[in-house]
Structure formats: C-alpha cells, structure tokens
Amino acid sequence: MLDLNSDKSIYIQISDTIENEILKGNLKEDDRSPSTNEFAKIYKINPATAGKGLNILVEEEILYKKRGIGMFVAKGARDKILKKRQEAFFKETIPELIREAKMLEVKDSEIIKVIENYNGGEG
Structure with a gap:
C-alpha cells in the first residue's frame, strides 16, 4: 500500500x-x-x-x-533484493540502532537479549 x-x-x-x-x-x-x-x-x-x-x-x-x-x-530477483537490503541493513539500520542505544545508555547485553527473545510479534 x-x-x-x-x-x-x-x-x-x-x-x-x-x-x-x-x-x-x-x-x-x-x-x-x-x-x-x-x-x-x-x-x-x-x-x-x-x-x-x-x-x-x-x-x-x-x-x-x-x-x-x-x-x-x-x-x-529475490536474491538480488535480499543482498541489496541486507547491505543497507548493516550499513544504515544497525549503525543508527547502535547510535540511539548509546545515547539512551542501553547496554549491549540488553540489546542482545531483546533480539534473542524477539519473535516478530508472532505469538
């Protein structure tokens, strides 16, 4: 949409x-x-x-x-999209997440715990 x-x-x-x-x-x-x-x-x-x-x-x-x-x-096509988006994820999304976490004084261990426990909202 x-x-x-x-x-x-x-x-x-x-x-x-x-x-x-x-x-x-x-x-x-x-x-x-x-x-x-x-x-x-x-x-x-x-x-x-x-x-x-x-x-x-x-x-x-x-x-x-x-x-x-x-x-x-x-x-x-699917593999090209995956590669392109993964590169953008690691180049743009992750660094922004890390900058924000540091500013908020979120510990690395807390981020890792959330990632490991995240289920994508699927029950």
Missing part, C-alpha cells in the same frame, strides 16, 4: 512494494508485475511516476520487459 503523504517518493514506494511482494513470495520469477497503468489507476497517480518506480527495478535487473506484454520478475 502506498502512503501518498509519506516523505518517501511515490516511485520509490512503488519499487519497494514490488520488491516486498517478491520477498514475500507473492511474485515469483517470470510472474507478471502490476503495470504502470494499473498502479496509476489504483493509486490515482501519474503513469510516469509509476513507470519511474518500475524502471528502477528494470535497471537493477529485478524486472524485465516484454514489449507489448508487460514487466516480469527476473530470474534471481
């Missing part, structure tokens, strides 16, 4: 949405991706904005185009 009030650009949200669907297994290799026009109609956005989000994924070889048919999930 796109958040039209978010600080994150709509076209980035579109590419993130497709990546998330691939990671969840809802879109598999060679499955057809929602089209530019489908995104534009559903979210009432400019087709060029939707196209920009899809083209990012084409450039990253996560989607590929079949002329006149649409865009499809490329072979190895």
Whole structure:
C-alpha cells in the first residue's frame, strides 16, 4: 500500500512494494508485475511516476520487459533484493540502532537479549 503523504517518493514506494511482494513470495520469477497503468489507476497517480518506480527495478535487473506484454520478475530477483537490503541493513539500520542505544545508555547485553527473545510479534 502506498502512503501518498509519506516523505518517501511515490516511485520509490512503488519499487519497494514490488520488491516486498517478491520477498514475500507473492511474485515469483517470470510472474507478471502490476503495470504502470494499473498502479496509476489504483493509486490515482501519474503513469510516469509509476513507470519511474518500475524502471528502477528494470535497471537493477529485478524486472524485465516484454514489449507489448508487460514487466516480469527476473530470474534471481529475490536474491538480488535480499543482498541489496541486507547491505543497507548493516550499513544504515544497525549503525543508527547502535547510535540511539548509546545515547539512551542501553547496554549491549540488553540489546542482545531483546533480539534473542524477539519473535516478530508472532505469538
């Protein structure tokens, strides 16, 4: 679901949405991706904005185009997304977590305990 009030650009949200669907297994290799026009109609956005989000994924070889048919999930797309997001996680998320923990004087052992006991909210 796109958040039209978010600080994150709509076209980035579109590419993130497709990546998330691939990671969840809802879109598999060679499955057809929602089209530019489908995104534009559903979210009432400019087709060029939707196209920009899809083209990012084409450039990253996560989607590929079949002329006149649409865009499809490329072979190895899930692994590419995992690698990209893991790198961002370790480069951006973890350092921010550590900075915040230090500022709040949270001990390393407390963070480790929370991580080890975390069940993702799944019972």
